Amino acid sequence: MITTAQVQPTKSPDRSILRERGQREVFCGLTGIVWLHRKMQDAFFLVIGSRTCAHLLQSAAGVMIFAEPRFATAIIDDRDLAGLANADDEVERMVAEVVQRRPNLRLLFLVGSCPSEVIKLDLSRIAARLDSRMSPKVRVLNYSGSGIETTFTQGEDACLEALVGSLCAAPSDAHPNLLVVGALADVVEDQFRRYFNAMGIERVSFLPSRRLDDLPEVGPSTRYLLAQPFLAQTSAALERRGANRIDALFPLGAEGTTSWLMAAAQALHIPSHRARAVIEGPAARARAVVDRWRSDLEGKRVFFFPDSQLEVPLARFLTRELGVKPVEIGTPYLHRAHLAQELALIPDDSVISEGQDVERQLERCRRARPDITVCGLGLANPLEAEGLTTKWSIELLFTPIHGYEQAGDLAALFQRPLDRQSRLKV
Amino acid sequence: MKLSLWTYEGPPHVGAMRVATAMKGVHYVLHAPQGDTYADLLFTMIERRPERPPVTYTTFQARDLGSDTAELFKSSVRDAFERFRPDVMLVGASCTAELIQDDPGGLAATMDLPIPIVPLELPAYQKKENWGAAETLYQLVRRVVPTTSSSETERRAAREAGSPPRCNILGPTALGFRHRDDTLEVTQLLKLAGIDVNVVAPLGATAADLARLGNADFNVVLYPEVAGLTAQFLKRHFGQPAVSTVPIGLSAVRDFLREIGATVGADVSTVIDQCESRMSWYSRSVDSTYLTGKRVFIFGDATHAIAAARVARDELGFTVVGLGSYSREFAREMRNAAKEHGVEPLITDDYLEVERAIEKLQPELVLGTQMERHIAKRLSIPCAVISAPVHVQDFPARHSPQMGLEGASVLFDTWVHPLMMGLEEHLLGMFRDDFEFGDGAKPSHLAHGGGEKAIPQKSEPEQAPVSATGSRETAWSTEAEQELRKIPFFVRGKARRNTERFATSRDIAMITIETLYDAKAHYSR
Numbered sequence: 001m002i003t004t005a006q007v008q009p010t011k012s013p014d015r016s017i018l019r020e021r022g023q024r025e026v027f028c029g030l031t032g033i034v035w036l037h038r039k040m041q042d043a044f045f046l047v048i049g050s051r052t053c054a055h056l057l058q059s060a061a062g063v064m065i066f067a068e069p070r071f072a073t074a075i076i077d078d079r080d081l082a083g084l085a086n087a088d089d090e091v092e093r094m095v096a097e098v099v100q101r102r103p104n105l106r107l108l109f110l111v112g113s114c115p116s117e118v119i120k121l122d123l124s125r126i127a128a129r130l131d132s133r134m135s136p137k138v139r140v141l142n143y144s145g146s147g148i149e150t151t152f153t154q155g156e157d158a159c160l161e162a163l164v165g166s167l168c169a170a171p172s173d174a175h176p177n178l179l180v181v182g183a184l185a186d187v188v189e190d191q192f193r194r195y196f197n198a199m200g201i202e203r204v205s206f207l208p209s210r211r212l213d214d215l216p217e218v219g220p221s222t223r224y225l226l227a228q229p230f231l232a233q234t235s236a237a238l239e240r241r242g243a244n245r246i247d248a249l250f251p252l253g254a255e256g257t258t259s260w261l262m263a264a265a266q267a268l269h270i271p272s273h274r275a276r277a278v279i280e281g282p283a284a285r286a287r288a289v290v291d292r293w294r295s296d297l298e299g300k301r302v303f304f305f306p307d308s309q310l311e312v313p314l315a316r317f318l319t320r321e322l323g324v325k326p327v328e329i330g331t332p333y334l335h336r337a338h339l340a341q342e343l344a345l346i347p348d349d350s351v352i353s354e355g356q357d358v359e360r361q362l363e364r365c366r367r368a369r370p371d372i373t374v375c376g377l378g379l380a381n382p383l384e385a386e387g388l389t390t391k392w393s394i395e396l397l398f399t400p401i402h403g404y405e406q407a408g409d410l411a412a413l414f415q416r417p418l419d420r421q422s423r424l425k426v
Numbered sequence: 427m428k429l430s431l432w433t434y435e436g437p438p439h440v441g442a443m444r445v446a447t448a449m450k451g452v453h454y455v456l457h458a459p460q461g462d463t464y465a466d467l468l469f470t471m472i473e474r475r476p477e478r479p480p481v482t483y484t485t486f487q488a489r490d491l492g493s494d495t496a497e498l499f500k501s502s503v504r505d506a507f508e509r510f511r512p513d514v515m516l517v518g519a520s521c522t523a524e525l526i527q528d529d530p531g532g533l534a535a536t537m538d539l540p541i542p543i544v545p546l547e548l549p550a551y552q553k554k555e556n557w558g559a560a561e562t563l564y565q566l567v568r569r570v571v572p573t574t575s576s577s578e579t580e581r582r583a584a585r586e587a588g589s590p591p592r593c594n595i596l597g598p599t600a601l602g603f604r605h606r607d608d609t610l611e612v613t614q615l616l617k618l619a620g621i622d623v624n625v626v627a628p629l630g631a632t633a634a635d636l637a638r639l640g641n642a643d644f645n646v647v648l649y650p651e652v653a654g655l656t657a658q659f660l661k662r663h664f665g666q667p668a669v670s671t672v673p674i675g676l677s678a679v680r681d682f683l684r685e686i687g688a689t690v691g692a693d694v695s696t697v698i699d700q701c702e703s704r705m706s707w708y709s710r711s712v713d714s715t716y717l718t719g720k721r722v723f724i725f726g727d728a729t730h731a732i733a734a735a736r737v738a739r740d741e742l743g744f745t746v747v748g749l750g751s752y753s754r755e756f757a758r759e760m761r762n763a764a765k766e767h768g769v770e771p772l773i774t775d776d777y778l779e780v781e782r783a784i785e786k787l788q789p790e791l792v793l794g795t796q797m798e799r800h801i802a803k804r805l806s807i808p809c810a811v812i813s814a815p816v817h818v819q820d821f822p823a824r825h826s827p828q829m830g831l832e833g834a835s836v837l838f839d840t841w842v843h844p845l846m847m848g849l850e851e852h853l854l855g856m857f858r859d860d861f862e863f864g865d866g867a868k869p870s871h872l873a874h875g876g877g878e879k880a881i882p883q884k885s886e887p888e889q890a891p892v893s894a895t896g897s898r899e900t901a902w903s904t905e906a907e908q909e910l911r912k913i914p915f916f917v918r919g920k921a922r923r924n925t926e927r928f929a930t931s932r933d934i935a936m937i938t939i940e941t942l943y944d945a946k947a948h949y950s951r
């Protein structure tokens with residue numbers, strides 16, 4: 001028996017949020033390029049930035065890149081700053097180099113950085129000009145991944161927002177159609193597509209698409225589902241195009257996935273018995289797999305440092321399906337509207353913090369001595385050395401975790417550090 | 427602007443971090459946006475340091491711009507001082523903060539902190555990581571060494587009569603390529619030569635240690651990229667000579683000892699006679715015959731690349747076919763070294779240019795950085811890493827120096843390891859048709875990748891790599907193409923290139939088996 005969202009809120013809607021403002025220990029939005037450039041196979045990301053930006057990208061990408069990356073940095077130098085070189089010409093020269101090296105590229109993003117923003121380089125104007133010259137062979141869009149504007153996953157939000165602007169308008173008499181928003185692993189995307197099709201939702205598209213030509217149309221007939229919780233700007237852009245958001249839990253864990261799929265079915269007027277028939281088996285399977293990890297994780301205390309904005313849905317999954325107790329759920333930014341259903345399921349005694357003052361948060365974490373600390377790469381080893389068990393939050397972006405078939409893997413990601421700790425005798 | 431896929435060096439403030447992180451009691455307040463905190467992971471993940479680098483980032487945001495970024499900087503300095511209580515503080519700006527011109531040094535100076543504050547001016551749009559490390563060490567040393575007395579000799583504390591000569595070891599930093607192990611190894615070597623170590627800096631040093639630098643008779647400059655500038659200053663300030671031979675490889679170890687002998691006026695000949703490394707016998711042993719004349723391409727920071735070229739030629743019997751560096755500051759040294767090896771120096775920080783050079787030269791071994799490892803992997807050329815930029819596997823758990831006597835043996839092992847063993851190479855050449863000797867066959871002692879393509883797909887002709895002549899006008903007949911495939915993969919690229927060049931020079935449109943062997947005869951001596 002599947003219960004969709006007949007979940008009772010456990011707490012008051014006006015829970016207090018700890019707001020912090022101090023040193024942040026979070027990547028900037030450029031980091032999203034590391035997964036987006038793999039997802040969009042005919043796209044290229046050209047960062048207009050500094051050596052720092054180039055170094056960030058290669059350090060974050062690390063050894064994950066085996067093929068030549070579909071991203072590069074146009075490094076600003078002295079001549080650009082002194083006004084000796086015309087910025088427009090320089091960017092065009094870089095673009096020409098990229099296009100020559102990548103003759104098959106169809107979509108080029110000019111990505112702004114802190115330096116390009118501080119010197120007020122107008123990338124939108126340059127992108128528009130290049131686009132009018134090069135399209136339809138190559139579309140040229142721009143967005144900002146700068147650290148003064150975006151944290152980590154907000155880079156994907158900015159990128160998808162730019163993509164939304166480039167979508168064609170759906171005819172006004174179009175049939176209702178479903179749009180799934182947020183980069184998902186290809187395997188997960190295929191699973192979701194199968195579920196939707198089996199329910200009778202044939203018109204399903206994904207943003208971003210793997211190829212430029214598969215980009216969907218958008219309009220008042222579009223009902224969209226956010227697959228990720230960090231897509232505030234993209235969502236606003238879709239609303240401006242007339243699309244309507246389907247509110248649901250995020251598709252993490254069995255419960256979240258069920259809520260998400262059922263909400264889509266309802267929005268597209270699929271009879272609920274038909275939708276249930278499709279998901280009943282997979283949902284039961286997911287619950288059974290997740291249950292296997294429950295004994296290892298039940299009662300464990302988890303502490304989230306702010307990183308990907310996935311923290312709240314993850315905490316909900318850990319609490320509801322594995323009996324984990326969140327001590328603190330840090331998030332760089334809390335989108336209350338998109339997370340309303342999620343927040344309702346977070347226990348009252350879990351602290352939710354927004355923003356960061358890393359030193360003070362470390363003090364809280366040390367005091368709390370959680371069983372698992374979810375944090376970024378800069379903090380993980382130092383905390384391990386202090387005797388805490390950590391889970392790198394970046395892994396949650398680079399691993400397929402959404403949907404039923406991945407629910408067990410998601411639980412395992414949290415169980416593995418504990419398992420390791422219990423095995424080692426060194 | 428310059429298009430960059432990968433960079434050999436980070437920005438200069440990362441160099442400053444390498445110095446600050448190496449030391450004790452130093453804290454660095456960096457005016458920078460939040461994304462720049464990625465640099466922490468270089469130290470905590472790649473180097474696996476168990477503590478965070480001693481860096482406070484102001485992480486200003488767009489909404490702070492124009493209003494109170496200066497105030498934010500000052501409060502960060504104040505908080506960092508209160509929390510960490512460092513002996514000395516470095517302050518500076520990253521690329522973005524440089525543009526907003528808050529003047530971190532000036533701001534910090536107004537705060538009356540009871541510790542030395544060292545302002546760092548590291549021009550992010552001109553300079554790079556190694557320069558930043560060198561400048562930081564220099565500014566730190568200048569700030570903390572005593573400057574009261576005027577005479578050079580007075581400033582150096584007199585050594586007690588009869589006590590052994592003393593030196594400083596300068597250059598090892600955090601995130602350095604084997605700096606930890608080199609320091610240990612060189613310290614032992616110096617001990618062998620009867621030299622005491624006064625201070626090692628920056629690795630493990632405190633500000634108080636830097637203040638004692640003058641108590642040494644001379645300086646050992648292990649990494650000129652980082653310590654050259656400081657050594658020059660110390661020479662001016664204290665009259666300390668600098669020993670600049672970098673003891674990588676057996677011959678260089680001996681030269682290093684000779685230079686020290688000359689510097690302190692001691693006879694080191696008996697010490698040099700005692701210098702034994704297993705590598706010298708291994709290299710002379712008959713099994714190593716197959717190393718003779720292996721064509722090697724070398725790229726890295728100037729110090730490691732130049733040293734590697736000498737070891738490759740003199741101590742392993744390789745032929746250096748390419749030599750280069752991304753250290754533009756050392757272009758002159760690199761040009762001299764290249765001349766000595768009879769090759770064109772490749773001085774560039776453009777990864778694509780290095781890739782083109784390797785593709786063109788088709789070496790049998792690449793000694794390079796993690797970048798060249800990528801290139802070599804793509805071209806199926808064996809490769810060993812000899813220089814930064816580094817990755818996590820460049821920080822092995824075991825002691826694995828590049829310098830000193832043990833270092834020489836480590837070089838032998840790590841460079842020879844990726845190659846085919848002597849007889850194995852012959853067998854592979856003779857029995858190309860054995861199905862288990864597929865194109866993907868790797869040296870049998872290297873497990874990884876061996877199974878990738880264990881079964882050769884003989885039917886489809888191998889995709890021609892970029893041909894050397896750049897022209898596709900010469901075609902290969904099917905038979906010649908098949909014959910080519912019988913040549914072991916690690917020399918096949920060269921054979922293909924030579925044959926095509928031969929064919930082009932003789933206007934041969936279709937390469938046959940005959941052409942292949944004509945070319946082979948033509949190019950063999």
Ligand code: SF4
Pocket residue numbers: 028029030049050052053054056112113114115145146147148459460461462521522
């Ligand atoms: S924070 Fe800004 S300067 Fe730093 S890497 Fe990100 S975009 Fe570049």
